Amino acid sequence: MYGIGEVGVKAVKSEQDYMRRSMQLNQTPKFDLTSHEESNSLIRRHESEKSRGSTFLKTQVDDSSLCSTSSICSAPICRQFWRAGNYDDRLNSKPASQNGTGYLRIHPKFLHSNATSHKWVFGAVAELLDNSVDEIQNGATFVIVDKILNPRNGTTxxxxQDDGGGMDPEAMRRCLSFGFSDKKSKTAIGQYGNGFKTSSMRLGADVVVFSRCQKNRTLTQSVGLLSYTYLMQTRQDRIVVPMVSNTFEINRCNIHVDYQFNANSGTWNTLHNEQQLKNNLSILLQWSPVATEAELLKQCDDIGPHGTKIIVYNLWHNDDGKMELDFESDPEAYLSILYLQVPEKFSILLRGRVVEYHNIAADLKFPEFIMYRPQNVEGSVLTTIGFLKEAPAVNIHGFNVYHKNRLILPFWHVVTYSDSRGRGVVGVLEANFIEPTHNKQEFEKTPVFQKLETRLKEMTQEYWDYHCGLI
Structure with a gap:
């Protein structure tokens, strides 16, 4: 268990120092299923099912090179995210028209610029986790966060992966399109239908999504690809999102499934016509990490009857040639406070270990509970405020502001470090009456937000004046 001071230091400094510190990444060890099997062993405690280890793993490599040498599924020519937006499609001839619902279109420059809203890569990881947490209402019991190796080129x-409700083919198309959201729940963290695209493209140049979904006694399996590498290297003037989907019926009388199996081809029945399937598979198999249709579909084997698996590859590097996403640092402290409450039945598994939930408010000493009623807004907000247990030995302060259970502002400084009046004072509140920005890393600077900031500053100073003598 982390002390609150340690959590505060790790969560805040990892964000504040991210852009200026050099990310350290050791050579990726040979992945022998140990980490992923540990994750699955914990999952088995929830569902008591036979282990389904991932096969998406290969051998030891050094992926710090800035250039790719592979001609198939190669890494982007530029491996730095902030330079990858220098996109030139002038040399591209007009692409052939692609017919069918398996294709989605938008200009590639938007794909990159849309992702620049994430200045911090861990914020992008959190965005992907939000989708899994939203699936708790559909029965999700876990989400796995792990590193694996790309079998095509051995890079990290x-x-x-989660065991939520999954996506049917239509939901997959919506996931890969822009500006669409089918999350109607008032408690859903994601609302804009944009988080998957911004976060995945901020982490890496390419992402492949596998999903299984049970709906109306039908089990569907869909695979989607969003590849900035493909768009850059083929100089496309529009985004083409290929998808492949298969379906089979569930017997209404029992729980086993009946596959609509084609004995001649040995494959599932597809939802595409022959030409659509050929076109989509051609792009998927050339630019995804797998080389055959059988390997592509096999990636769903460990999902089970429902759930989603996301693999982000060709991860972005910094100017020193190191990956921006630092697997060797410890994001566990940040993930432990990312959500205000987590159901006991749900687990976040990071590199094979369950992340232990950390309640910041429960760790405060001399706590006070202050009700805040924003003007012209219905309802009220209970704010917990107190001293860190380590105070005054630590120079940490600020409010942890959540929105719909999700941490938006960690240790938000409403008073300055230079002002000793407030040192060590920490608060926690869930402010659902203000709206976060679409990257969920700050709030919209509205008059309601500014009034909240003023009131929290007053709270800090009032609390300090009454309680500073206790420490």
């Missing part, structure tokens, strides 16, 4: 990739 990011895996995020």
């Amino acid at each position: 990739a990011l895996l995020i």
Whole structure:
């Protein structure tokens, strides 16, 4: 268990120092299923099912090179995210028209610029986790965050997998399109339908999504690809999102499934016509980490009857050639406070270990509970404020402001470090009456937000004046 001071230091400094510190990454060890099997062993405690180890793993490599040498599924020519937006499609001839619902279009420059809203890569990881947490209402019991190796070139990739409701083919198309959200729940963290695109493209140049979904006694399996590498290297003037989907029926009388199996081809029945399937698979198999349709579909084997697996590959590097997403640092402290409450039945598994939930408010000494009623807004907000247990030995202060259970502002400084009046004072509140920005890393600077900031500053100083003698 982390002390609150340690959590505060790790969560805040990892964000504040991210852009100026050099990310350290050791050579990726040979992945022998140990980490992923540990994750699955913990999952088995929830569902008591047979282990389904991932096969998306290969051998030891050094992926710090800034250039790719592979001609198939190669890494982007530029490996630095902030330089990858220098996109030139002038040399591209007009692409052939792609017919069918398996294709989605938008200009590639928007794909990159849309992702620049994430200044911090861990914020992008959190955005992907939000989708899994939203799936708790659909029965999700876990989300896995792990690193694996791309079998095509052995480079490190990011895996995020959950056992939620999954996506049917239409939901997959919506996931890969822009500006669409089908999350109607008032408690859902994601609302804009944009988080998957911004976060995945901020972490790496390419992402492949596998999903299974049970709906109306039908089990569907869909695979989608969003590849900035493909768009850059083929100089496309529009985004083409290929998808492949398969379906089979569930027997209404029992729980086992009946596959609509084609004995001649040995494959599932597809939802595409022959030409659509050929076109989509051609792009998927050339630019995704797998080389055959059988390997592509096999990636869903460890999902089970429902759930989603996201693999982000060709991860971005910094100017020193090191990956921006630092797997060797410890994001556990940040993830432990990312959500205000986590159901006991739900677990976040980071590199094979369950992340232990950390309640900041429960760790404060001399706590006070102050009700805040924003003007012209219905309802009220209970704010917990107190001293860190380590105060006054630590120079940490600020408010942890959540929105719909999700941490938006960690240790937000409403008073300055130079002002000793407030040192060590920490608060926690859930402010659902203000709206976060679409990257969920800050709030919209509205008059309601500014009034909240003023009131929290007053709270800090009032609390300090009454309680500073206790420490």
